[in-house]
């Protein structure tokens with residue numbers, strides 16, 4: 720499929736089916752997250768795969784937006800491995816690198832017919848404590864993954880995008 724068609728087709732899934740995701744499919748999604756570009760190629764992204772009943776129950780205590788997804792990936796970065804911008808004190812690439820990985824995994828999933836939801840509706844400190852993340856690991860988002868159910872459909876927000884001329888400025 721043409722990539723732009725894939726971009727139009729994807730929507731935030733909030734009605735996951737119970738169908739499990741096969742290991743081979745999940746491996747392809749994680750591989751997409753491994754291969755992304757990162758600042759200076761430092762590759763600080765870390766993926767915590769949550770698929771056991773216990774791990775998914777814990778995720779549901781951290782965020783209300785799980786929608787019974789059979790798999791969730793807590794996408795993080797290692798703050799000891801981020802690129803630090805010498806030209807701007809305090810600026811590092813952690814969130815950007817993790818977000819490129821998450822976005823790429825989201826679209827790889829879509830090519831496999833696996834829907835997703837990007838979740839940032841949680842408190843970082845609570846996620847860190849709940850999953851006992853090491854001190855150097857910073858949680859960025861959950862990527863909920865699963866097949867659509869018969870109730871699945873895009874929300875109204877999916878169709879509400881600004882016009883291109885509200886986003887693009889030619890300088």
Ligand SMILES: Cc1cc2nc3c(=O)[nH]c(=O)nc-3n(C[C@H](O)[C@H](O)[C@H](O)COP(=O)(O)O)c2cc1C
Nearest residue numbers: 729730731784836837838839840841873874876877
């Ligand atoms: C950074 C970010 C954070 C988001 N956090 C949540 C969330 O916590 N819960 C949720 O239900 N959706 C969340 N979403 C999904 C957005 O609401 C959704 O992408 C947007 O409304 C457009 O709809 P669409 O993805 O169906 O096109 C998030 C999306 C992004 C990019």
